[in-house]
Ligand SMILES: Nc1ncnc2c1ncn2[C@@H]1O[C@H](COP(=O)(O)OP(=O)(O)O)[C@@H](O)[C@H]1O
């Protein structure tokens with residue numbers, strides 16, 4: 001069965017550098033724009049939802065420097081930020097949305113102004129709405145106690161009706177791989193889900209060895225196309241710790257040489273991290289969405305084609321979002337303009353939209369690849385789409401529009 005796209009639409013208000021955005025996502029989205037344009041901030045809004053639900057809202061905000069850093073700083077002094085994610089549930093295909101706004105309190109601290117979760121279906125559907133810690137309405141006959149400083153979906157996940165939404169959001173994975181940490185000896189862990197900078201990569205590879213050798217084979221095959229010298233990788237115990245061991249060709253040697261992660265290049269480690277993030281799903285655990293920062297960093301431009309193929313292949317099973325400012329990664333005439341969202345900063349404010357029609361045409365007619373357009377500084381968001389976003393400023397808690 002082909003899984004539906006999990007997150008179909010993202011609306012953000014006053015999230016870091018993003019004043020307002022309202023964009024649709026497909027199975028694979030390249031967020032493209034210059035350094036500092038706001039690509040990471042967009043991905044971070046989704047990451048915050050994951051963090052706030054799997055841990056606590058307080059922690060998620062604190063990890064980001066507190067509400068004052070998360071809320072957009074601008075001359076208008078916005079007092080609150082908002083996130084609305086429209087989704088489609090893999091289990092039932094039901095559409096729905098989850099939205100909340102969070103405001104600063106006068107004396108410090110914050111409160112959840114409104115939080116609403118709606119799962120559309122037969123009849124009235126399933127929903128709850130909470131305003132400032134007070135339950136306004138719910139489809140359920142009982143509802144757990146709620147407070148204004150937490151997201152109620154955490155408590156509501158105890159109810160079967162809301163569990164699938166909670167599970168889907170907490171199964172999103174976000175990655176900004178760090179070869180330095182991937183190289184260090186790692187404490188053996190469960191390894192079901194790759195952690196954000198790859199700090200448990202050895203456990204994840206070990207987990208795949210045991211549970212999903214076919215997935216590991218896939219990772220190894222792509223790794224070899226990205227880094228042709230590398231023939232394989234496995235988890236290796238070192239005393240009470242663990243690391244990765246790579247098999248690599250050596251000129252004149254009869255058998256491949258074995259290298260520990262410590263001696264592998266940044267590019268190879270990062271590529272392995274990206275591939276593990278993309279293909280880690282197995283019958284035990286599957287991410288609903290994988291977001292990857294600058295997946296091409298430290299990779300040879302010639303490896304871009306293999307990376308693109310891996311991204312496309314992975315997106316058949318898991319929704320994928322990647323940020324990129326690399327023309328090399330986008331140098332492919334087959335890359336559809338629909339897969340791209342252009343990100344720009346206008347006077348410090350991030351604007352995000354599909355490409356303008358002229359660029360789309362040039363790509364459709366195969367005159368230019370997205371990479372060439374990026375090199376020419378021609379990858380701009382569609383002004384008409386931006387104006388439409390600005391004009392609509394749709395209600396964060398309103399029904400899903402067709
Ligand atoms: N709370 C905030 N209000 C306004 N701007 C912010 C806020 N937090 C971060 N920024 C701005 O966001 C920009 C960085 O965005 P980022 O998403 O990291 O860019 P990219 O990933 O595209 O390189 C910086 O210019 C920074 O000043």
Ligand SMILES: [Mg+2]
Pocket residue numbers: 039040041293323
């Ligand atoms: Mg970034």
